[in-house]
Amino acid sequence: MSYISTKTTYLExxxxxxxxxxxxxxxxxxxxxxxxxxxxxxxxxxxxxxQLGWVDRLVMPDEQLQSILSDDRVSLYVxxxxxxxxxxxxxxxxxxxxxxxxxxxLFPAFVGQGLGKYFLRWTLxxxxxxxxxxxxxxxxxxxxxxxxxxxxxxxxxxxxxxVIAQFVPDGSL
Numbered sequence: 001m002s003y004i005s006t007k008t009t010y011l012e013x014x015x016x017x018x019x020x021x022x023x024x025x026x027x028x029x030x031x032x033x034x035x036x037x038x039x040x041x042x043x044x045x046x047x048x049x050x051q052l053g054w055v056d057r058l059v060m061p062d063e064q065l066q067s068i069l070s071d072d073r074v075s076l077y078v079x080x081x082x083x084x085x086x087x088x089x090x091x092x093x094x095x096x097x098x099x100x101x102x103x104x105x106l107f108p109a110f111v112g113q114g115l116g117k118y119f120l121r122w123t124l125x126x127x128x129x130x131x132x133x134x135x136x137x138x139x140x141x142x143x144x145x146x147x148x149x150x151x152x153x154x155x156x157x158x159x160x161x162x163v164i165a166q167f168v169p170d171g172s173l
Contacts (some may be wrong), residue, residue, distance in 0.1 A: 003165040011150055011156035012136040014144055016128035018155075021121045021136050023113050027082040036076055038065050045086045046076065048105035053142045053168065057103075068092075077126070079106070079119045086110040089123040091130075099127045101137040105144065116146065142166065 015095035023029070035039070042065075045057045057065060068074055073094045079087040093099045104123060106116050127135050137156060139147045152158075 002168045004168050005163050006140045006142055006166040008140040008162050008164050009137065009158055010138045010160040011151050011164075012134055012135055012159050013124075013154075013156050015155075017124055018044055019119060019126050021118070023118055025049060025081070028044065028115065029117070030077050030119065031078050031080060033076045033078055035070050038062050038069065041065065041069055044085065046102070047085070047107045048087065048103075051108060051142060052105075066121065074102075075126075077123065079110075079115065081110060081115065086115060087119055089119065091127050093130055093132065097132055098134040098136060099130060099132045101127065101135065104137070104147075105145070111144065116150055117153070120150055124154060140164075140166070146153075160171070 042058060045054065048054070071094060071138065073092070075091045075093070077089045077091075078085055079089075085107065087110060088103065089101065090101050090103040092102040101123065104120065106119070124135065137151060137152060137160075
């Protein structure tokens with residue numbers, strides 16, 4: 001087993017962001033995925049995170065991951081462009097009065113088209129419709145370089161930063 005040091009930034013917001021949530025293109029849509037299989041989830045997780053070194057949900061036991069995905073307080077959404085999967089977001093409302101944007105990302109082929117800004121705003125609007133007092137997210141230097149700037153532009157504020165030892169399976173980075 002290997003570990004690397006990574007800077008993790010924690011962000012929060014206490015009110016919905018202002019602005020319209022209109023897709024840039026008519027062939028863009030978001031769909032909720034109810035009770036996804038672990039195989040489907042790991043497929044989209046890998047599609048976003050393979051090049052970024054994401055491993056947490058890959059090394060998590062199937063039973064633990066399925067328990068999270070089956071919880072009614074966890075919502076999974078996929079972004080589609082012309083019918084093709086393009087990204088996903090996961091909202092976790094298991095803590096009272098708050099929602100964690102647990103995972104968010106686009107597949108590499110869809111990065112740089114303005115889709116991330118739209119999908120993030122759509123995801124945040126959806127989170128706020130659930131009535132939390134706080135929405136939060138964390139990102140680290142293993143995420144896409146645009147992640148932190150996009151979260152800040154969407155209205156999140158930094159409330160903490162830590163350097164942590166991130167587990168990295170041998171040979172994954």
